[in-house]
Amino acid sequence: MTxxxxxxVLGFGAATVSGALLLSISGCSLVDPQAGAPQAACGISSxxxxxxGPAYYxxxxxxxxxxxxxxxxxxxxxxxxxxxxxxASRSACYGDxxxxxxxxxxxxxxxxxxxxxxxxxxxxxxxxxxxxHGTIEQERVACERAWCKSECxxx
Amino acid sequence: xxxxxxxxxLFACLLTLGVxxxxxxxRPLRAAEEYNFAGSAQLDYHYVASGPRNxxxxxxxxxxxxxxxxxxxxxxxxxxDHLSANVKACYGCHGFDIDMAYFDYRARxxxxxxVGRFSPSFGAxxxxxxxxxxxxSDKPLPYDxxxxxxxxxxxxxxxxxxxxxxxxxxxxSHWAGTTLQFDYALYAVTGFKNYNDPHPTDLNxxxxxxxxxxxxxxxxxxxxxxxxxxxxxxTVDATLGASGMLGSYDLKSELTYVIVGADxxxxxxxxxxxxxxxLRRQQFDTQNPxxxxxxxxERGGDFFTKQGAFAEVEQxxxxxxxxxxxxxxxxxxxxxxxxxxxxxxxxxxxLSPLAYRSYVIRETLGLECALERNFRLKxxxxxxxxxxxxxxxxxxxxxMHVGAVGSF
Numbered sequence: 251m252t253x254x255x256x257x258x259v260l261g262f263g264a265a266t267v268s269g270a271l272l273l274s275i276s277g278c279s280l281v282d283p284q285a286g287a288p289q290a291a292c293g294i295s296s297x298x299x300x301x302x303g304p305a306y307y308x309x310x311x312x313x314x315x316x317x318x319x320x321x322x323x324x325x326x327x328x329x330x331x332x333x334x335x336x337x338a339s340r341s342a343c344y345g346d347x348x349x350x351x352x353x354x355x356x357x358x359x360x361x362x363x364x365x366x367x368x369x370x371x372x373x374x375x376x377x378x379x380x381x382x383h384g385t386i387e388q389e390r391v392a393c394e395r396a397w398c399k400s401e402c403x404x405x
Numbered sequence: 406x407x408x409x410x411x412x413x414x415l416f417a418c419l420l421t422l423g424v425x426x427x428x429x430x431x432r433p434l435r436a437a438e439e440y441n442f443a444g445s446a447q448l449d450y451h452y453v454a455s456g457p458r459n460x461x462x463x464x465x466x467x468x469x470x471x472x473x474x475x476x477x478x479x480x481x482x483x484x485x486d487h488l489s490a491n492v493k494a495c496y497g498c499h500g501f502d503i504d505m506a507y508f509d510y511r512a513r514x515x516x517x518x519x520v521g522r523f524s525p526s527f528g529a530x531x532x533x534x535x536x537x538x539x540x541x542s543d544k545p546l547p548y549d550x551x552x553x554x555x556x557x558x559x560x561x562x563x564x565x566x567x568x569x570x571x572x573x574x575x576x577x578s579h580w581a582g583t584t585l586q587f588d589y590a591l592y593a594v595t596g597f598k599n600y601n602d603p604h605p606t607d608l609n610x611x612x613x614x615x616x617x618x619x620x621x622x623x624x625x626x627x628x629x630x631x632x633x634x635x636x637x638x639x640t641v642d643a644t645l646g647a648s649g650m651l652g653s654y655d656l657k658s659e660l661t662y663v664i665v666g667a668d669x670x671x672x673x674x675x676x677x678x679x680x681x682x683x684l685r686r687q688q689f690d691t692q693n694p695x696x697x698x699x700x701x702x703e704r705g706g707d708f709f710t711k712q713g714a715f716a717e718v719e720q721x722x723x724x725x726x727x728x729x730x731x732x733x734x735x736x737x738x739x740x741x742x743x744x745x746x747x748x749x750x751x752x753x754x755x756l757s758p759l760a761y762r763s764y765v766i767r768e769t770l771g772l773e774c775a776l777e778r779n780f781r782l783k784x785x786x787x788x789x790x791x792x793x794x795x796x797x798x799x800x801x802x803x804x805m806h807v808g809a810v811g812s813f
Contacts (some may be wrong), residue, residue: 283740284705286700288698288700315772
């Protein structure tokens with residue numbers, strides 16, 4: 251093999267290997283990660299959420315409220331009960347972008363539940379979907395179920 | 406005192422005495438030992454024209470602006486025809502560190518045993534990671550160690566260079582005539598880790614250069630590199646290489662990372678062309694779905710990939726000036742963690758601006774002026790394009806580097 255033949259072989263080899271590598275990574279499941287739907291698709295902007303804490307969302311307010319989560323409230327019986335007994339899990343939820351958005355989803359889901367015979371199953375599905383988001387949601391539901399089951403109508 | 410304890414005490418005393426005698430006993434001169442001191446230092450000034458993220462103080466989503474300093478001092482000792490030692494202390498953004506501290510036992514060209522702390526063989530750029538060995542002020546994005554814009558969003562490059570680790574490497578070179586050269590390396594090293602986060606989602610590079618340096622992983626990270634070099638003539642050569650590394654980075658050694666790379670370099674007289682491609686496949690802990698931006702997919706949802714590549718051309722214009730053009734970028738695919746790496750938090754700390762598929766592309770044009778052989782000025786302009794906007798809605802940015810580097 252002459253010098254230039256070796257040179258061309260290497261050049262061709264480089265192009266082939268690089269091309270094969272690029273092609274393989276585009277279709278191979280080993281390097282093709284999957285992800286589900288966005289969990290924080292409720293309009294909370296990243297610009298207003300640079301740190302953890304009750305800044306993503308507050309009850310009865312628009313996004314990025316910095317209001318104390320467990321302050322005395324004149325809201326619903328559920329809110330008052332949760333403020334009194336489940337402050338930690340409630341704060342943790344509103345301080346987490348995913349949980350805050352899931353909470354919005356839960357409210358919408360409960361509002362959309364029919365009032366007829368299918369109501370109970372629909373409500374159960376709403377809570378179940380909320381819990382499925384993660385541990386923060388599960389802890390919040392567990393506390394509500396333990397202390398505010400009737401006030402919050404937790405199934 | 407029992408007999409056995411007395412025997413132990415006596416043995417300890419004798420051992421101590423032996424060590425002291427060994428230390429102070431006269432030893433023959435070793436005329437064969439040769440010492441070589443080398444060092445380099447680069448001062449760089451980085452200016453970013455615009456962008457709110459670019460003006461932050463150092464932090465998770467920030468960029469280093471202003472002056473940065475990198476320096477290194479290396480001592481190489483040839484102890485015998487087969488044994489040598491290297492120690493390199495370096496100074497950078499994190500303070501002082503030991504980049505190298507290893508022994509090389511070279512039985513022959515085809516077999517070299519390296520033990521100690523070193524950057525294992527991976528890719529071609531790592532060989533010239535010292536700022537005195539590359540023309541531009543900063544490293545290519547796949548090897549970026551924190552100089553890139555929005556570095557916190559990306560957690561640096563694919564494989565930040567250098568990446569010193571403790572371990573052992575076997576390597577060597579074999580020549581086929583005077584035209585072809587074959588290089589290989591196999592290694593087992595401590596590797597990367599993230600022991601601080603209860604649910605790790607990425608490598609924590611801080612833990613590589615902060616105490617404790619040791620890792621508790623029983624199974625070390627392993628890797629290999631193969632390279633072929635062909636010399637067409639005295640002024641033309643080409644190298645083709647492939648590298649791979651596999652390891653785990655969590656305390657339970659359950660989350661793996663795989664890094665593969667391919668590199669190609671061509672030199673024709675004084676013109677150099679280089680291309681490298683890297684891919685990292687990184688598993689993450691999905692036990693707490695709250696910290697992720699997207700719901701966890703049932704299949705293929707426990708990892709992300711980060712790819713990076715660069716191509717660059719270096720062309721001397723005269724004995725004084727060199728020009729370098731580089732295009733580099735990274736592509737990240739997969740679920741996104743809202744947890745700041747290394748924060749130790751168990752809940753989301755911020756909403757990551759990255760999406761399932763995010764990329765960054767950079768074009769760089771640099772000019773280097775050699776005032777003397779070992780003292781050069783560097784200047785470069787970089788145009789950045791991101792797939793996602795910053796808080797001002799900007800997807801592009803312009804930055805400039807001016808620096809000086811000296812070596813001895």
